[in-house]
Amino acid sequence: MSPAEFSRQLETLFDEQRCFEPEGAADLMALAMRRGPLQSALHATLHKVLLGRTLRHAVAHSHYYSDRRSHYETSESRSAGATCHEILSSLPVLRREDLQVHNCEMLATDVKLRMVSHTSGSTGQPVLMHRSEEEVMFLQRYYSRLFAPIRRGFSLRPLSLSFPNLYHGTLVPLPSLGFPLSSGVTDDTLIQDAARILTRRYSLPGCAGQISLLSGLAHHIVFFTAYLLETGISPAGLNLETVTITGGYLATHWREWLEVQWNCRVIDRWSMTEASGGANRNGISGLFQFDPHLVAEVIHPTTGRPIEGNGTGELVITNLHPFTQLQPLIRYATGDLVHQTKDEYGLPNFAFLGKLKNCLVDVLAETPNCLVSSAHLCDILGSLPDTDCVDYFPNISVVQDRLVGSTPIFALSSESPSQDIINIRVSVQLRWNPAAFPERAANLCQTIESRLLSAPGSALKRRVEAGTASVTVCLGGPGSIKGPPMIKI
Template sequence: MHTTLTEQRLIGLARTLTRLRADSPFYRQLIPAGDIGPANAPALLRQLPWLDPAGWAAVREQLRTSTFDGIATGFTNGTSGVPKAFYSTEAERAALRAGRVADGRRRLQLVGFNHGAVVGLDLAGEGDFVPLLSMRYFDLAADLIANGSADGSRVRVLAGTARQIKDLTLHMQQRFGDLAGFGLETLEVGREFLSPGWESRLREWWGAEIDTVYGFSELRMCNALKCRVCAHHHFPPSCVAEVVDPADPDRYVPLGGRGSLLVTALHPYVEFEPRIRYRPGDLVELAAQPCPKWGEPGFRPLGREEHCLAVGERGVFVTTADCVAVLADLPQVAVSPRHLYPDADQRHYEAGSPRFKLVDDAAGPAVHVELRFDPRVWPQEARAVADLARASLPAELQVVLHGPGTLDDVTLV
């Protein structure tokens, strides 16, 4: 009999809760005695406390299920804060290796959204890894794609953040012109938002499919791929997700609603330091209906909770994803300058993310947007940006326009 994706999750959740009760000092007193099966596992999970990164770190030693024997250390990539050490067991690494689907295509990883997991979980066999630390590395990556490796194999999958892939694409266009002839089949974009305009450009320029991935470097087993059928992300069967009201985590949001993500990574993918109802600090939007392919609703990443606003009495969320969708493809909006590669020149400017931030202060909720020109000098062009933003965002808020280089503390996307 075929087991659905949801049924696989519930079986794994029951196994995880049973093991935690036996081996974790923190959860031993929180999970009642008795058999745990797929039917009662969700109710038991819901009774457990959720932990954000600070809360998880505070009880970290009590969470651990075994000694340090055979433990390997990795580090997160620090995109949402200071890089953090994480540990893994051989059972975790074996489970990840066994669950990895190898399609035989050569990959080039630009060392972004999973580099900590690659080091800590011994998964370097996935392909070539080129860190884009300077223009010399850009040329190395470009040559691998254009000319292939010494064994004659060609790169078919390019994986990295949106910023990295856009940077490398512009670099290669300057060197080679047409990119479609290099045979790249898939661009795998992780962590950062890819605007509709840039998604269309990359697909056209490379002649490749676009896969977007949402995930965490310390929880590689929870990476969620955007489905080509329903256009929402789905977590793999190695974890369980809940979407709750940010102000009341005991209340689940309805289908089509927006809320805080809670992630539970299942045994044995996280064995030594379990993350149960882990709240990474991200807002997501549930799909309005189940996916025809997977039989369960997916979700859409919306951005970090700290960067989003709840507007009005109904608390409608205006999020990073909303602002990117509206602002990123407007030529009037400034983008973040190059800061990662000291020897990069102006040709990489257009790869930057739109400069904006959401603010709720004494003047009320507003989105502040930096333009490429002084709005006082070009008032009609500035007004067009403000009108579009007000009409397109999901809640009414002020639009405050700034001239070049005058907006501080922009939202990171």
């Protein structure tokens, strides 16, 4: 059977089913996560069918979408033969300002409120995110089924230690693979308690005798790892199976350092409060692959035109019903700059380049070119111990180096004396005064500039060689960069 015929039969089958049970959804999504022509067809068909349900539900039950039904109602003739992305490309793009102004109007009236969380506010005014009783129950059953085959592989349930993320309000109560234990690293008592919890033995019915899974915000995990080393505890000697990091971008140096120190697989999870899921970094390609129940698009940052195939642009996500029910988000622009690469089956993979506002992008090109990626700059500075970093843990006294693995302090600016010329200034705050060590400072400037220009397929290098761009690296001592630090890279 050809993928096209397979898709047509699937669409007919799904259209006849009014109910989309979480257990069946988990089985289908597990298949769609695999790579192959039929799996790719399943992936595309699930997206299209669930998008149709998402649009119908939003128009029927959300005042925001029903007031704009002319945009969101998709006729059968209009959607026949069209892909999910083709249908989405004709719809408006939602931005953070829309969520702030129309937050209550977006809420669906056919479900009951269960919980409220919020964005952290690190990139703008915090936005409330609402979840219903019905969708939380759906997600709980969905993930329980998704994890079931993995759980069957354990003779004893593994123990899991997590450092909960308290920056987003109420946590969605989802099932976990391991028996959950929790602690933190944000004060002396917590971080010492976390080390005790991690290193002790347990006698819990049906569970393993020691912790094998660790998860938390990326900079918390790096900080905790450094603390263990300072106290003479070898992380690798604890024999963990996986360490999961989430939250803000972590420089490549520190991701690789975690893998070495723990001697296990490190899962880099890209999570978003606004989404009902997220993306995992592929350990081989280094690119992110989104959960199959999320639709990810890439658009031109200024025109909003969809970027098809391989290309750079702003990330736009759509939450699908019934994974999201109370607060439908259709074509929400996350403010993230990404580079999209399609694999041989047409499925997208994404390189995170940074927050759009933190990057320098040549938007005049038909396909936008990223001149300076804040993520790439973070990678460069994160590998240089001279770079000063954000002190996330000022109240902790039991750790010798509180800045290990933290976000580098830097600023990026540009000026264009003419339409064709761009002069770029990279300001970097050091842990020491560059005037005291001029030779070292000069070498650092040269290193940072050369690494900036050596990014694969660098549009900046081509512009510099053509004489239409220049780069100046400016170094300063502690406190030289004023204003709030860049928390979200």
